[in-house]
Amino acid sequence: MRNNQRILLGLFIVVLASSCAKEILNTQNSNSNGSNNNTGVSKYSNIPPPNSISVLTQHNDNSRAGWNNKETILNVNNVNGINFGKQFALSVDDQVYAQPLVLSNVNIKSVNHNIVYIATVNNSIYAFDAENGDAIWFKNYNTTFYRPVKNSDMTGACGGSYLDFSGNMGIVGTPVIDSAAQLLYFVSRMTSGSGTYLQQLHSVSIIDGSEQNGSPMTIMASYNGTGDGNRAGVINFDAQKQNQRQALTLLNGVVYISFSSHCDWGPYHGWVLGYDAKSLQQKIVYNNTPDGYNGGIWESGMGMAADAQGNLYCVTGNGTVGVGTDPTNLRNRGESALKLAINGSSLSVTSYFTPFNYPYLENNDLDYGGLGAFLIPNSNLFFTGCKDGNFYILDKDNMGGFTDGINKIHQTVSLNNANANMHCQPSYYKAAAGEYIYVWPENEPLHQIPISGGLLNLTQQKTYNTNGPVGQNGGVISVSSNGSTDSTAIVWIAHAIPPYDAEHGVRPGILRAFSATDVTKELWNSNTTGTLDGGGNYAKFSSPTIANGHVYLPTFSNQVVVYGLKK
Numbered sequence: 001m002r003n004n005q006r007i008l009l010g011l012f013i014v015v016l017a018s019s020c021a022k023e024i025l026n027t028q029n030s031n032s033n034g035s036n037n038n039t040g041v042s043k044y045s046n047i048p049p050p051n052s053i054s055v056l057t058q059h060n061d062n063s064r065a066g067w068n069n070k071e072t073i074l075n076v077n078n079v080n081g082i083n084f085g086k087q088f089a090l091s092v093d094d095q096v097y098a099q100p101l102v103l104s105n106v107n108i109k110s111v112n113h114n115i116v117y118i119a120t121v122n123n124s125i126y127a128f129d130a131e132n133g134d135a136i137w138f139k140n141y142n143t144t145f146y147r148p149v150k151n152s153d154m155t156g157a158c159g160g161s162y163l164d165f166s167g168n169m170g171i172v173g174t175p176v177i178d179s180a181a182q183l184l185y186f187v188s189r190m191t192s193g194s195g196t197y198l199q200q201l202h203s204v205s206i207i208d209g210s211e212q213n214g215s216p217m218t219i220m221a222s223y224n225g226t227g228d229g230n231r232a233g234v235i236n237f238d239a240q241k242q243n244q245r246q247a248l249t250l251l252n253g254v255v256y257i258s259f260s261s262h263c264d265w266g267p268y269h270g271w272v273l274g275y276d277a278k279s280l281q282q283k284i285v286y287n288n289t290p291d292g293y294n295g296g297i298w299e300s301g302m303g304m305a306a307d308a309q310g311n312l313y314c315v316t317g318n319g320t321v322g323v324g325t326d327p328t329n330l331r332n333r334g335e336s337a338l339k340l341a342i343n344g345s346s347l348s349v350t351s352y353f354t355p356f357n358y359p360y361l362e363n364n365d366l367d368y369g370g371l372g373a374f375l376i377p378n379s380n381l382f383f384t385g386c387k388d389g390n391f392y393i394l395d396k397d398n399m400g401g402f403t404d405g406i407n408k409i410h411q412t413v414s415l416n417n418a419n420a421n422m423h424c425q426p427s428y429y430k431a432a433a434g435e436y437i438y439v440w441p442e443n444e445p446l447h448q449i450p451i452s453g454g455l456l457n458l459t460q461q462k463t464y465n466t467n468g469p470v471g472q473n474g475g476v477i478s479v480s481s482n483g484s485t486d487s488t489a490i491v492w493i494a495h496a497i498p499p500y501d502a503e504h505g506v507r508p509g510i511l512r513a514f515s516a517t518d519v520t521k522e523l524w525n526s527n528t529t530g531t532l533d534g535g536g537n538y539a540k541f542s543s544p545t546i547a548n549g550h551v552y553l554p555t556f557s558n559q560v561v562v563y564g565l566k567k
Helices: 003-026 358-363
Strands: 084-091 101-108 111-120 124-129 135-140 176-178 183-191 197-205 222-224 234-236 249-251 254-259 271-276 282-287 312-315 337-343 346-353 381-385 390-395 411-414 427-431 434-439 446-452 462-464 476-480 490-496 509-515 518-525 545-547 550-554 559-565
Touching: 101 176, 101 545, 111 559, 176 249, 197 254, 222 282, 254 282, 427 476, 434 476, 446 518, 462 518, 476 545
Parallel strands: 282 346
Antiparallel strands: 084 559, 101 111, 111 124, 124 135, 176 183, 183 197, 222 234, 249 254, 254 271, 271 282, 312 337, 337 346, 381 390, 390 411, 427 434, 434 446, 446 462, 476 490, 490 509, 509 518, 545 550, 550 559
C-alpha cells in the first residue's frame, strides 16, 4: 500500500472511530427506573455531595485493603430492598475488567464534577459524571492499523483454546490516577494482526483524555539471565505472552506495572517495570526468575501493595525457586511473597517467604499468588493466600524466608478444602471493637475472620454459606463505612451466580451487601427485586467501587451499573 493510501485509510479510521464514539455517547442507556443518562434530563443531580471522596487506585489505596472508611451516605439501615437499588447504567463499548475509579470535584468548564473513569478491553477510556451518569468524554486509544489483542491471538495458551478471556484483551489491569498532576495512567494492548504485538503505557489528562508528553510509551525491557527464552544471556520482554493483569501502582513518582502469563504459555517471567510518572521514561526493570522460568505476578487482579517507606509487596506464582540446589538464593523467586526495594535501576528482594512445600505446589499447579494480597492496616502484617487453601500472615519486614519442612512465619491458617483455590479478592474493616478480614473463596462460605493480637481467629469467625461462588472463581470484595461506626459498615461482594463457574466463560453475576460486623446478615442483593436491580454478567477479578453514596459495579455486559439510594 502506498503512503498516501495509508494516510487516507488512517484518516478514515480516525473519522469512523470519532463517529462511533459520538454514537456511543449519544445513545447511552435509558433504564427501567426512569433515569436517562446521556440524552435527556436525569432525575439525579450532578452536584457532588459535601466532602466527596476519591478512589484513585484499585482497592482504594496502596495497602490494597479495599476499605473506604469515609462513606457517609450508605449504611446498614438504608441498604435494603426498599431504599436502595439500581439508579442507572453506564454503557461502554466492551467488557470491563478494570475496577472503576472515582475522582471528586474535578473542575471542567467552571463546573465541579465527581467523575467515574471506566476502562474497557477495546482500549477505551470513558469519563462519566459519577452522580447522574452524564457523559463527560470518551477516547479510544487503539493505534492506526492496530486492534486490541484477542484471546484467539494467544495461539499457544491452554493448547490454543484460551478461554480465560472471551474476546478483546485491551486494557485489563486497573489504571491509577495522580490527582495532583490530573493524570490517568493505564496500559493498552494491541496487535497488527500479522504477528506484531504492542503494550503501551499511557498518561492522559483527566479533563479530556488527551495524551501527555511522552505518551504513549511502548513497553520494552531486557534483563540479563540464562532463564527460559534467553538469547545470548539476555531475556527480552514478550508483548504477546506477558499478561498485564494486575492493577498499576503509583508510588513516589513512579508508575509500576507487573506482568504474568496467559495460561502458563511460555517462555514467560514475572516482570516489574517502573516508569517516571512525568516523562514516562523507564526507570526500573526487574525480573523475578532471570535464570529460571515463570514466576508470574497477577494476584487475581489486585495491585502490588506499598508501604510508607516506599517498599513494594507482591506474590509470585508458579516458577523457579532459588538457584540449583539452593532454594534460598534470591536470584529466582517463584512461588514466593516478596518485599521489594529500589536498587539502582532494578529492585532487590529485601525479605521473602516461600512455602516449604513449594515443589508440591509447583507440580500440582497450586501456585502461590492467586489470592489478592494486602498490607493489614494499623499493623506490620501482610496477608496472602495460596491455591492449596491456606492463608498466610507474614511480618512484612521479616517474612520468614524458606526453611525445609516448616513455615517459620507469623501464622498459617488452613481452610482444609482442596477446592478453595483462592481466586478472589479479600478486604478489611476495623470495627469499634475489633478488626476483620473478609474473604470468599470459591466452593467455600463467606468468611468474616477476626484479627486478634495479629492472628486470625477461625474459632470466632462468622460465615455465610448460601449460594456462594463455585468452580474456579471466588468473590471480589470491597468494604465501606463511616470510620469505625459499625452501623455504617457494609461488605460488598460480586461473584458469578451459582451454579455458573466464571473461570472459562461469561456468566451472570450478582452484587451482594452484608453487615460488616455480622456477615450472617445479608442486607440486600441485586436479585432482591427480580431483574430490576440486575447487574448483568459478572466481571472477573474486578471489585465494586464505593464512593459518595454510590456503588459502581463493573460487568461483562458492556456497562457499569450504578447503585444508590432511591429518590
